Amino acid sequence: MAVNIQKGLAAAGLAPLHVWNRTASKAEPVQAEGAIVEPSLESLASKCSLIFAMTFDDAALESAFSAISALSNKSKETENKILVTCSTVAPSLVQQLEHKTKSVSVLSAPVFGRPDAAAAKMLVAVLAGGSETEKNLVAKYLEYTTRKITRLGGPAHTANVLKLTGNFCILSVIEMLAQAQTLAEKNGVPREAVVDVVSALMPGPIVTGYSERIARDEFDVGFTVDGGLKDVGLMRDLASSSSVSLPFADIAHGHLERQKAENKDLDWASLAKIVRKDSHL
Amino acid sequence: MAVNIQKGLAAAGLAPLHVWNRTASKAEPVQAEGAIVEPSLESLASKCSLIFAMTFDDAALESAFSAISALSNKSKETENKILVTCSTVAPSLVQQLEHKTKSVSVLSAPVFGRPDAAAAKMLVAVLAGGSETEKNLVAKYLEYTTRKITRLGGPAHTANVLKLTGNFCILSVIEMLAQAQTLAEKNGVPREAVVDVVSALMPGPIVTGYSERIARDEFDVGFTVDGGLKDVGLMRDLASSSSVSLPFADIAHGHLERQKAENKDLDWASLAKIVRKDSHL
Structure with missing residues (x-):
């Protein structure tokens, strides 16, 4: 998915994408397409205001959130991050994160489909949380891989x-x-x-x-x-x-x-x- | 469904269709399209060699079969009828009827879809039983209302x-x-x-x-x-x-x-x- 987003950003003149993966080798194909691989989540969070997280499970999402919000609490210039969770995690976890700190807006955008569907722009996404402006921004990036986005008016966790x-x-x-x-x-x-x-x-x-x-x-x-x-x-x-x-x-x-x-x-x-x-x- | 078959037969120069319904008024729309309404099942069976039965339940199919086979046993000229059951009935009933008499070939052709789907030629049919020649003949009529026919090589009741x-x-x-x-x-x-x-x-x-x-x-x-x-x-x-x-x-x-x-x-x-x-x- 990251490979396709990078390609889309490059085509739209918005490249590069900054990426970080727990398993460094997994970032290589995106790097080959022109993305910048960051050495840590903290490094990535210090450079980006819009962060998409595709975590394996609830625990991994929670630790990613902690790293980002710790950073945004330390420095004024890194305030107002947008964290978009794309994983299949517990709605109750997203609900907890959503109101934990004002400096991180949490949106949720889980997607249906396998990696080959992402390449073919055939994913189906659900999008909830944040302001309308934030949702519009996130939708702009989702559009590179999806054929349909269903928006919900409720809080982020309703997407989950x-x-x-x-x-x-x-x-x-x-x-x-x-x-x-x-x-x-x-x-x-x-x-x-x-x-x-x-x-x-x-x-x-x-x-x-x-x-x-x-x-x-x-x-x-x-x-x-x-x-x-x-x-x-x-x-x-x-x-x-x-x-x-x-x-x-x-x-x-x-x-x-x-x-x-x-x-x-x-x-x-x-x-x-x-x-x-x-x-x- | 009968209305659409009658229309298709007329268009193909094969009209008229002979029809019989337990509730006489139900045959009126088909009659309006040019079909011949028969006063009884016996009368219909004496004139037709290919009979489609859309019965309410198992009991109605059994009594229709009895009427047709009784007739075919009485008279040499009414032998070799083909009875096509289109209803959702018990496979065990169709299995019983299938080998009951040599003079009636039993085929099964249940269809998926509501009456509006029949009018739009959008039914999905399943077809089993009889010889290949008999299946081809039945398929020719089913094609007036269906978009797909799945043929099975097994006995008639497998369609059910x-x-x-x-x-x-x-x-x-x-x-x-x-x-x-x-x-x-x-x-x-x-x-x-x-x-x-x-x-x-x-x-x-x-x-x-x-x-x-x-x-x-x-x-x-x-x-x-x-x-x-x-x-x-x-x-x-x-x-x-x-x-x-x-x-x-x-x-x-x-x-x-x-x-x-x-x-x-x-x-x-x-x-x-x-x-x-x-x-x-």
Whole structure:
């Protein structure tokens, strides 16, 4: 994603992008495109006013926020930073960070899609928090990689609620496809015929893509079972803290837990193996 | 649907269509287009060799089959009828009928879509049973109302398995959307924003259509809770008879049963009212 943003900035005459990654080698492809690699987050934060954070989890976002706000408290010239969190993290964490210090505006802009979708400008983004001016600024950068941005009028963390809601739908579709193909296969209908009909009824890369991968047992690449368990944990925490019943997430969670015991590194769609096993396939 | 087939036959120089309906008034619009209304199923069966049956339920299909096969047993000239069942009925019933008599070839061609989709040539059909020649003949007529026909190489009842599998996916999507909108709404995100994101992730009229109707509480028209309960009953019978675990159908069934106690005549997407109630909305 950073590579594409750098390319977009360069094309718009706005380069360079300053980048920092916990694993230095990951910044190399962006550097090759003309970005400036910073030696530390503090160094990056001292030079930039708009910072996009794509962290692995809640803990990494919290430590990035601490580094930025510590810096903005030390020096007057580094005040008024904008931190945009793009990760799938707990809405409650974003809610905490949002009002922690006046010197850092927290916006949230999680995106749907894999890296190849970013390259093709096909991500779907959700954007919330900050002022309208800040949202417009952030949207300008998001546009380099997205085909659609849904803006919310509420505080930043509502974007994380919507991101978890979208991920809940993707996970539900995976579980649905696994159950559907199993029902068909056990009754003499090939999995491919289910792919054919479901793709006609519900077109688009998510349903068709997962449908094909489940039918062909292609679970080697993608979003892992471990990643899926992190996400479904966030969904269920959100449901539980807001007294929402979310039975589809509970079912998929059980299947992911059991698939983790088999192989946690496969794509999360490999929960289909457990679904099949439960139906004696 | 019959109106559109009659129009297509007329355009192709193959008119007229002979029609019979248990409720005589329902045949009037087709008659207005030039079809010949028959006074009884026996009368229709004595004149036609290719008969499409769109029955309300299993019992109606069984009685139509009996009338046609009784006739074909009586007279040599009415032998070799082709009966095409287009309804959502139990695969086990079609399997029974398929080998009951040599004089009636049973094919199955259930379709996905509402009457307006038939008029727009947008139905999705599944076709199984009979010989290749018979399938080609049936496909020729289906093409007047469909945008896609998935052919199966197995016996006729496999088309009914696939139809129930597709309906299972539609029902799962309804239940998923109800849960997703509830999770979002309870956490400060408007239902409409969920419609926006889910429509971008999973485009197409089924996901977007149900998503919008659930968000706007538009449950007055469509496929009823009672119809949904008939279908989910068929899905669960099929799952049970083939030792398949189908937890998404079980959850939606519970919600449809409870919604039936409230109002069985609303669209089956009104199960969302129960989902919301369980989350105290």
